[in-house]
Amino acid sequence: MNSHKKEYLLLLDDHGIRPTANRILVAEALDRAGRPVSLLELEDALLTMDKSSISRCLSLFREHHLVHSLEDGSDAVRYELCHSRSHHENDDQHVHFYCEKCHRTFCLHDTPIPSVELPDDYVALSVNYMVKGICAACKNKK
Amino acid sequence: MNSHKKEYLLLLDDHGIRPTANRILVAEALDRAGRPVSLLELEDALLTMDKSSISRCLSLFREHHLVHSLEDGSDAVRYELCHSRSHHENDDQHVHFYCEKCHRTFCLHDTPIPSVELPDDYVALSVNYMVKGICAACKNKK
DNA sequence: CAAACTTTTGCAACCAAGTTGCATGAAAAA
DNA sequence: TTTTTCATGCAACTTGGTTGCAAAAGTTTG
Numbered sequence: 214m215n216s217h218k219k220e221y222l223l224l225l226d227d228h229g230i231r232p233t234a235n236r237i238l239v240a241e242a243l244d245r246a247g248r249p250v251s252l253l254e255l256e257d258a259l260l261t262m263d264k265s266s267i268s269r270c271l272s273l274f275r276e277h278h279l280v281h282s283l284e285d286g287s288d289a290v291r292y293e294l295c296h297s298r299s300h301h302e303n304d305d306q307h308v309h310f311y312c313e314k315c316h317r318t319f320c321l322h323d324t325p326i327p328s329v330e331l332p333d334d335y336v337a338l339s340v341n342y343m344v345k346g347i348c349a350a351c352k353n354k355k
Numbered sequence: 356m357n358s359h360k361k362e363y364l365l366l367l368d369d370h371g372i373r374p375t376a377n378r379i380l381v382a383e384a385l386d387r388a389g390r391p392v393s394l395l396e397l398e399d400a401l402l403t404m405d406k407s408s409i410s411r412c413l414s415l416f417r418e419h420h421l422v423h424s425l426e427d428g429s430d431a432v433r434y435e436l437c438h439s440r441s442h443h444e445n446d447d448q449h450v451h452f453y454c455e456k457c458h459r460t461f462c463l464h465d466t467p468i469p470s471v472e473l474p475d476d477y478v479a480l481s482v483n484y485m486v487k488g489i490c491a492a493c494k495n496k497k
Numbered sequence: 498c499a500a501a502c503t504t505t506t507g508c509a510a511c512c513a514a515g516t517t518g519c520a521t522g523a524a525a526a527a
Numbered sequence: 528t529t530t531t532t533c534a535t536g537c538a539a540c541t542t543g544g545t546t547g548c549a550a551a552a553g554t555t556t557g
Contacts, residue, residue, distance in 0.1 A: 233505065233553085252544070263507045268544065284426035286483075288515090289543065308471055313480065327469035329450055329484070334491035338455065341428075342471070343483040349476035375524090375534065394515070405536050410515060430544090431514065 217241065228277040235262055239270040240279070240294070249283055249291035249309065249318045283341055285311040285318045293320065306340055312348035319348065359383065370419040377404055381412040382421070382436070391425055391433035391451065391460045425483055427453040427460045435462065448482055454490035461490060 221240040225232040242258045243250065250258075255267050271292050274280040280292045308324040311317075326342040363382040367374040384400045385392065392400075397409050413434050416422040422434045450466040453459075468484040 231504080231553095235506075253542095264543095265508080265545070266506055269505085272545095284428055286424075286426055310473070310477060321471075321474065324471050324473075327471060329463075329466050329469060329486070331452070331466075331486065332463065332491065334494050335452060335486075336489040336494060337486045338488040339486075341483070341485040341487070343485075344471070344473065344477075344479045344481075345483070346480040347478040349474065352476050352478060373524090373533080377535075395513095406514090407516070407537080408535055411534080414516095 251289035314351035393431035
């Protein structure tokens with residue numbers, strides 16, 4: 214096993230996930246993507262794995278707070294590796310940008326989500342800030 | 356036709372939508388709900404209409420900026436009447452709250468979405484700020 | 498090590514949300 | 528009224544994702 218694999222193995226271990234070969238592949242693919250990806254995109258990247266297996270990995274990862282999921286208005290949920298070391302959901306709270314041209318979703322890592330005041334007795338567990346529009350690449354391409 | 360119907364008729368007209376009986380029903384149901392509702396909820400409220408017809412109404416309404424849609428993490432898109440008089444997408448930008456207990460989505464009309472700075476050449480067309488957690492009713496119920 | 502047990506996986510079948518093709522019916526234009 | 532356009536209901540389909548189940552892989556125990 215090469216050193217990259219070992220890195221993901223430790224990452225999984227660290228989140229209490231038994232590191233099977235497939236799970237390492239999924240973690241690697243998520244990391245390599247560098248942006249939130251859909252189940253379909255993972256299927257294309259991991260031709261050796263069945264859709265259901267990938268799906269089960271993602272559910273497991275989410276339970277263990279290794280990934281978080283977000284809806285961007287495309288009709289597929291996207292998954293993103295949690296980069297924070299802690300295991301709380303409330304980390305990684307940066308703004309996301311969905312491009313309506315190329316249908317990709319970007320993390321604006323340097324743009325934290327501004328917080329808001331909730332009415333009394335509302336309890337926030339997670340926050341999603343999604344901007345939709347045209348990304349820089351698409352704007353300059355045409 | 357009663358005065359309520361006439362009100363919705365004018366609303367549709369105002370947005371350049373031909374006011375058919377069905378469309379008035381959908382507009383009325385959306386308004387009466389007072390919060391973002393899913394296609395399924397509309398189906399339950401409008402037993403005389405077919406799912407596909409409701410769906411087509413919603414698409415049309417969205418094109419004409421009479422409703423806007425939002426994803427709240429439940430697996431259905433929700434639709435909400437635009438309350439602003441103008442026809443721009445960028446109105447009605449308040450925060451939404453999705454309750455993970457009762458699976459309802461609330462508009463926090465008094466909580467405007469704080470804006471963020473985007474990287475160069477990114478063009479924002481719409482913004483979605485969704486908080487998930489436990490709503491006041493559910494918190495106090497148990 | 499082998500036997501017994503648990504977990505993971507692939508496959509196929511299934512499910513839910515939503516859309517589309519098409520024939521019919523209603524409304525608007527001529 | 529006739530023609531033409533538009534809206535609707537129904538059924539079939541599409542898409543994204545999940546589930547049941549048997550086989551394979553991995554763990555534990557003797």
